[in-house]
Amino acid sequence: MKVVMAQRILRANDQVAKENRERLQRLTTVNLISSPGAGKTTLLEKTIAALKGDVVISVVEGDIYTTRDAERIAGQGADVVQVNTEGLCHLDANMVGRALDHLNLAGTDLIVIENVGNLVCPAEFDLGEDYKVAVLSVTEGGDKPAKYPLVFRQSHAAVINKSDLIPYTDFDLETVTREIMTINPDLEIFVISARTGEGLEKWCAWLRDRVREKKN
Amino acid sequence: MKVVMAQRILRANDQVAKENRERLQRLTTVNLISSPGAGKTTLLEKTIAALKGDVVISVVEGDIYTTRDAERIAGQGADVVQVNTEGLCHLDANMVGRALDHLNLAGTDLIVIENVGNLVCPAEFDLGEDYKVAVLSVTEGGDKPAKYPLVFRQSHAAVINKSDLIPYTDFDLETVTREIMTINPDLEIFVISARTGEGLEKWCAWLRDRVREKKN
Numbered sequence: 001m002k003v004v005m006a007q008r009i010l011r012a013n014d015q016v017a018k019e020n021r022e023r024l025q026r027l028t029t030v031n032l033i034s035s036p037g038a039g040k041t042t043l044l045e046k047t048i049a050a051l052k053g054d055v056v057i058s059v060v061e062g063d064i065y066t067t068r069d070a071e072r073i074a075g076q077g078a079d080v081v082q083v084n085t086e087g088l089c090h091l092d093a094n095m096v097g098r099a100l101d102h103l104n105l106a107g108t109d110l111i112v113i114e115n116v117g118n119l120v121c122p123a124e125f126d127l128g129e130d131y132k133v134a135v136l137s138v139t140e141g142g143d144k145p146a147k148y149p150l151v152f153r154q155s156h157a158a159v160i161n162k163s164d165l166i167p168y169t170d171f172d173l174e175t176v177t178r179e180i181m182t183i184n185p186d187l188e189i190f191v192i193s194a195r196t197g198e199g200l201e202k203w204c205a206w207l208r209d210r211v212r213e214k215k216n
Numbered sequence: 217m218k219v220v221m222a223q224r225i226l227r228a229n230d231q232v233a234k235e236n237r238e239r240l241q242r243l244t245t246v247n248l249i250s251s252p253g254a255g256k257t258t259l260l261e262k263t264i265a266a267l268k269g270d271v272v273i274s275v276v277e278g279d280i281y282t283t284r285d286a287e288r289i290a291g292q293g294a295d296v297v298q299v300n301t302e303g304l305c306h307l308d309a310n311m312v313g314r315a316l317d318h319l320n321l322a323g324t325d326l327i328v329i330e331n332v333g334n335l336v337c338p339a340e341f342d343l344g345e346d347y348k349v350a351v352l353s354v355t356e357g358g359d360k361p362a363k364y365p366l367v368f369r370q371s372h373a374a375v376i377n378k379s380d381l382i383p384y385t386d387f388d389l390e391t392v393t394r395e396i397m398t399i400n401p402d403l404e405i406f407v408i409s410a411r412t413g414e415g416l417e418k419w420c421a422w423l424r425d426r427v428r429e430k431k432n
Contacts, residue, residue, distance in 0.1 A: 035252045036335045036364060037356025064336065066363050087366070089305065089336035117363070119252045120280065120305035120334055139355035139381065140253025147282050147333070148252060150303070165355065168384050 013125055016093035020128025023100060028214045029111045030207070031127050033151050034135035035144075036117030039161040041069045043135065043194040044112055048076040050204045051110075055211050058108040060099045062091040062116045069114060079103055090121040093128055109211050119144070123151035131156040131210065138162050138169055142176040149183050157188040159203065164193040229341055232309035236344025239316060244430045245327045246423070247343050249367050250351035251360075252333030255377040257285045259351065259410040260328055264292040266420045267326075271427050274324040276315040278307040278332045285330060295319055306337040309344055325427050335360070339367035347372040347426065354378050354387040361396045368396055373404040375419065380409040 032040045048057050058079040061070040070082035081099040083091060096113060103111070113129060115122040123132070134155040136144055139162055145152050152158060158180055166173065177189055188206060192199035248256045264273050274295040277286040286298035297315040299307060312329060319327070329345060331338040339348070350371040352360055355378055361368050368374060374396055382389065393405055404422060408415035 035333070035356075036360055037251060037353070063363065065365065066359075068359055068363065089334070116336065117251070118305070118334060118336055120332065121337070137253070137355065139353065139378065140251075143284055144252055147279065147284060149281065162355065165381065165384055168381055 013093045016097050017126040017128040020093055020097050020100065023097075023105070024111065024128060024130075026215065027105060027108055027111055028207075028211045029113065029127075029129040029131070030210075031113045031115060031122075031129040031132045032135060033115045033119070033122045033132060033155070034117065034137070034161075035119045035140055038117070038135045038137040038140065039194050040114050040117070040135050041072055043159065043161060043192065044114060045072060045076050046194050046197060046200055047112075047204060047207065048073070048078050050200055051207065052077075055208055056107060056109045058103045058105075058111050060091075060096055060103075060111065060113040062095070062114055064088070064116060073114075079108070085116060089116055089118050090125055091115050091127060092125050096127045109215075110207060119148045119151055123148075123154050130214065133157045133159060135159045135161055136176075138166050138171040138173075141169075142171050142179070145176065145180045145183055152180055152183045152187065155184065155187060157190065157206065160189065160191045161194055163191050163198055164196050229309045232313050233342040233344040236309055236313050236316065239313075239321070240327065240344060240346075242431065243321060243324055243327055244423075244427045245329065245343075245345040245347070246426075247329045247331060247338075247345040247348045248351060249331045249335070249338045249348060249371070250333065251335045251353070251356055254333070254351045254353040254356065255410050256330050256333070256351050257288055259375060259377060259408065260330060261288060261292050262410050262413065262416055263328075263420060263423065264289070264294050266416055267423065268293075271325045271424055272323060273326045273328055274319045274321075276307075276312055276319075276327065276329040278311070278330055280304070280332060289330075295324070301332060305332055305334050306341055307331050307343060308341050312343045325431075326423060335364045335367055339364075339370050346430065349373045349375060351375045351377055352392075354382050354385055354389075357385075358387050358392040358395070361392065361399055365399050368399045368403065371400065371403060373406065373422065376405065376407045377410055379407050379414055380412050 132155040348371040406419040
């Protein structure tokens with residue numbers, strides 16, 4: 001595990017995002033965005049384990065101060081670079097570009113960027129990824145897509161996580177799915193419990209297909 | 217319910233926060249900060265109901281686009297001003313100052329500012345409040361205080377919410393409480409289920425004491 005510290009943004013984000021995208025031409029890149037505690041890291045741990053031997057995943061871990069998430073991902077045997085934003089509330093393309101310098105890109109099929117836990121700011125920054133994926137946990141409540149529409153509008157897929165807790169909450173899956181589709185009808189929606197593994201296979205199949213598609 | 221739109225920040229935040237503080241000399245002001253979906257609005261609904269006839273609460277509702285939370289608070293009979301940040305990820309002192317123009321300050325004991333759902337950025341802005349209160353839901357996971365220490369360091373109290381869901385999660389109350397105390401040993405910690413009402417009385421008593429203290 002390596003640690004990269006954030007530096008002042010020296011160049012316009014979109015230009016650097018374009019450069020990242022050129023570097024990642026043969027790779028598939030997914031940018032995971034959610035509130036703190038929606039379960040991005042657990043989802044990623046389980047995804048790495050499920051795709052092992054099939055898709056080689058490398059990870060860029062965005063965190064404000066700690067290396068906790070990166071340690072968990074390294075525990076899965078994946079190559080991981082920690083980007084420490086030092087207080088900043090989102091990753092930008094510069095940080096990701098510098099993180100890519102530390103990854104073995106030639107030996108990677110899929111890069112997953114785990115953004116800082118924040119449902120607002122990360123949606124505004126193109127990192128050079130192919131797909132933004134919004135992760136929403138059922139315990140956050142079903143009103144979140146309407147309250148934070150930008151991230152759902154910008155995303156290609158949405159993971160509704162912690163489905164094992166639906167019976168203990170007021171979360172109405174049908175209504176929320178309808179609300180999400182109103183914001184972005186093209187969104188692929190996956191209902192998952194990263195903790196129990198429920199629904200994980202469909203999500204992994206989607207990732208596998210995206211990787212194949214990009215390679216051909 | 218009134219709606220105030222955010223405007224460009226014209227003056228330094230801290231100067232305006234100081235002016236807000238002077239205006240609110242006789243009032244107690246609490247700034248609620250949490251991730252999206254930690255349960256700030258439900259906590260506030262239940263708090264208003266519990267303190268009815270005892271403490272008059274007015275509310276400044278920070279939201280990015282919608283007026284959903286303000287409508288819920290208005291449903292409790294409280295005076296509420298919606299601040300629409302139009303994409304911005306936090307409230308600042310200017311927005312709160314403009315919201316105060318629309319509240320009946322003379323008839324209010326306690327102003328609760330419900331910040332935008334974001335565990336990072338709101339902690340950096342003084343709004344002129346007396347107390348910042350961090351709300352953490354058990355479903356977010358126990359690693360959040362260490363990962364987002366600034367808000368816990370800046371706060372005077374922390375509410376650990378959704379305690380009714382502890383049995384269905386890996387949340388270890390004792391360990392998390394210890395971690396929070398390491399970050400900020402002066403923090404008052406309340407363990408609450410806003411949904412079931414568990415632990416609400418102690419929190420309301422704390423608010424009642426703060427209001428009395430400020431008035432004398």
